[in-house]
Amino acid sequence: MKDGQSQATRRAPRGSARARLIAAARDLVRRKGFAATSVDELCAAAGVTKGAFFHHFASKEGLGVALIEDWTETTGAMFAAHPYNAAADPFDRLIAYIELRRTLLSMPLPEFTCVAGTTVQEVFDTSAAMREAARNSLASGAGHVRAHLEAALAAHPVPGVTAESLARQFQVAVQGGIILAKAENDARPAREALDHLERYLRLLFGR
Template sequence: MAKPSHREKILTEGLKVVHERGFACASVRDIVHAAGVPQGSFTNHFVSKEAFGLEIIDLYFESTRARVNETLLDAALPPVQRVLSYVDCHKGLLESGLHKGCLLGNFTAESTEHSEPIRLRLATIYEWLCDIICNCLDEAVSAGDLPDGFKSRQVALFIVSSLQGAVLLAKAQRNTQALDGFSAILANSVLRDCGVNRVF
């Protein structure tokens, strides 16, 4: 197996540093030190820290896409169950690192005011998630699990935004109560016609 290049090391180890410390607080020196490469390697591979930030967003997004494939795009599950499974899979992620939160949410809170390319990349990811959730909800309407006239697009946006908020609260509170509550309300109230019930 080929050894990882300096570029790969900077991305994989730099993502960990940024997720742990935040983008602004993770210096280039911190990143190259974690990667075990010379500091000049950073500027050899990335024209700016912003460019590096965009690439680690894309790297982190690979894990997001994998979770989506396992839940929202799992044709073996009923469509509403896919949505609930996607929400619930975040509990396991948080339990292994509550203090880190979601890297996408962290970038949203920290960097969108200062970097238009980062803002646009995150907006594209959130829109992609909304589209997939909306499609699941539309399928549920077609199957009769949700009522005709159900506002799939609005609910999809509500799910994405509420999930990010619940993860942010979990990061601050060091527990998953907000995510547990959101999951229960989603199943018992917002998506109640599908016959799935949760308890707080």
């Protein structure tokens, strides 16, 4: 009788408020940026009240840090689990990684924007905590390809090129591509950035 069902659809199950807030933040921050997203908006989107918000996060900035940390884990798990890691040749794994990033670009624009890259642009000078979380996130993202790059460079050294720096260039191509895609309102420039990255790699490794 107690209309438990409508209650359940209307209100999220207890204990999920934190996760729901982070999910809502991921959506809204990608579309509108961090500063332009208000706490009230976040609560409404998550189906949660303000009391719940400030129970789980000390401040809006706290939510921002948690959002980026969650992003680091989520994307990290996704890349780690992906079959692109299976290829025997490290160079093939790099090409497969780029191909994987290409397929991600077929999603709608707000859904392939990088949470860390977007927010750090806004807050790098106003929130040290969020900047540090973003730095860690981008470094972690570069870490996924660095291992493959080290193996590839061991088999085919390139003078003046380190795995560390080349891994960062992957991030540069991805982040820069996203900016151009946003400006053009079209994923194509981001896809072309990956094409150039792949061509660069092939030239470096003589493939």
